[in-house]
Amino acid sequence: MDVLVKQATWEAEGVLSLVLVDPDGAELPTWTPGAHLDLHLGDRLRQYSLCGDPADRGRYRVAVLHAKESRGGSAYVHERLRPGQTVRIDGPRNHFTLEPSPRYLFVAGGIGITPILPMVRQVAAEGRDWRLVYGGRGRRSMAFHEELAGYGDRVEIVPQDERGLLDLDALLGTPGPDTLVYCCGPEPLLAAVEARCAAWPPGSLRLERFAAKPQDFGPDAPFEVVCQRSDVTVRVDPGVSIVDALEETDIWLSSACREGICGTCETRVIDGTPDHRDSLLSEEERAAGKVMLPCVSRALTKRLVLDL
Template sequence: MSAVGPSPATGPARGDAAAGYPTVVTGRRAVADGVVELELKRPGGTPLPPWAPGAHLDLVLDDTLVRQYSLCGPADDPACYRIAVRKDEAGRGGSRRIHDTLALGDVVVVRGPRNTFPLDPAPGYVFIAGGIGITPLLPMLEAARRAGTEFRLFYGGRSRESMAYREVLAGDHRVRLLPQDEAGPLPVDEILATAPHHWPVYCCGPEPLLAAVEHRCAEEPRRVLRVERFVPRTSAETDADRAFTVELAASGLELAVPADRRLLDVLLEAGVDVMTSCEEGTCGTCETAVLGGVPEHRDSVLTTDEQDAGDRLIVCVSRSRTPRLVLDL
């Protein structure tokens, strides 16, 4: 048995990948009820930026509509990206645009890949997926298989028909498919009670599932947990917004951030080049190094240990606990 090799550095992509580049929709197929898979390639077959399991893309659907989707195809294919998108009628419009109007041959601008959900080396893994949360875990499963690393996958969905890639996963004794209409909700307590304590848990899915897994893992101090969120986590009580000053180390510029304004808005208004995408604290695009002061974290990307380190923050939602914050901008 061997552990999966080290993951590449996390954080914002640079250069061409960060600026965005055109891709062509070269494949489109249904992979479950309400879920469509897209295959994206560069015009002329130019190689795409490399990525590792856990990475996601920004799809720039228009000037105001940018959405993040996990890469779910082979990580060693330099010519093709694959994503899968569930249509959310109650969402903000990105999935409806993709399902209703994005067709074969269309050109769509992509930014990334970016990885805030890396697969770290371990002797084994517990994977827990809810619904479309299976997508970032698929490349992780393949990486574990290739490395000969042990794992268990518990995959739930509303019904068997709604569970993307179920045919690919069926037949593997390490995989349990648990559609809710047949087996009830995912048995989080049972899953974690029987899993080796030294195996990290990787979980992606709807917020109630993530909250249940986080609560259960908090009872095991030695357990390593990594989660990927599609929407901001339900916030605990936060301090009242306070005014502070942000200093930009590269230019020496100092900006006042009033209590009623976001740090991101102040930076953009001053002409500071900050790459943004979700503006909800879930994608990690605007992650920025902190050189001085103590950030007040309000994101859903950084782990507890990363937040406690205080050396970075997610600009779109976070603030400062100290009167002055120095950023590497």
């Protein structure tokens, strides 16, 4: 659908938020904390977390960091999108859902605060036990820290230029009873949090990545994909993704990021064993082998049967 850019606001140094509304004033589709939108930015498709209020059906809010190593998406938002213009969106979609828990620990780094913000709003409104630790280079670059100040000492702001890096050993060194940890931010933070949560009970950690996780895979082997509903079998050669191989036979599978981070192409596995190479599915989902992200993942068996 097309939405109107109603408002653009500087939330921090290099961080611009956009308020998006229906051009005719209609209500927008519902969403839950952790959801993101796909924005069509010229010939690019980029994912941005919703950071507004899910109860407000009249508007969406996203916040975009003008990344120095931008692949074009953030530059487009900062340099070309202005109030009064329209932009096409897909979604909302949510692969970072807020699960019920007696208590929560939120860890955010930089622009990673965006999906965490509506989570904090919800658990605070529900009277849950929670804490947020939010790190960034400096206060001037940390979006929404003034908005978060209203939660008092449940929120700890840690600007690196004032206090150094987050003390993850103190924060995560001892597993918290009945606690879910939600973390979003740059890859070094996510990797450090993952390492420290390895001693926590399985399923305690939820991560949201803005870029694919660095991973080292062995050489690719060819395999076959059987599309059960289409009654088509496709050979997937080394160096070719399942999505690309399917497109060669006119089977089109929606895939927004092609990096294994957005979940748009998630597909049910009927038979065979996936070689999971995404940065989205949980360890439990990978072990179950019932779904996969064919934009990056491959097969450990010679044949995969997919619900396509």
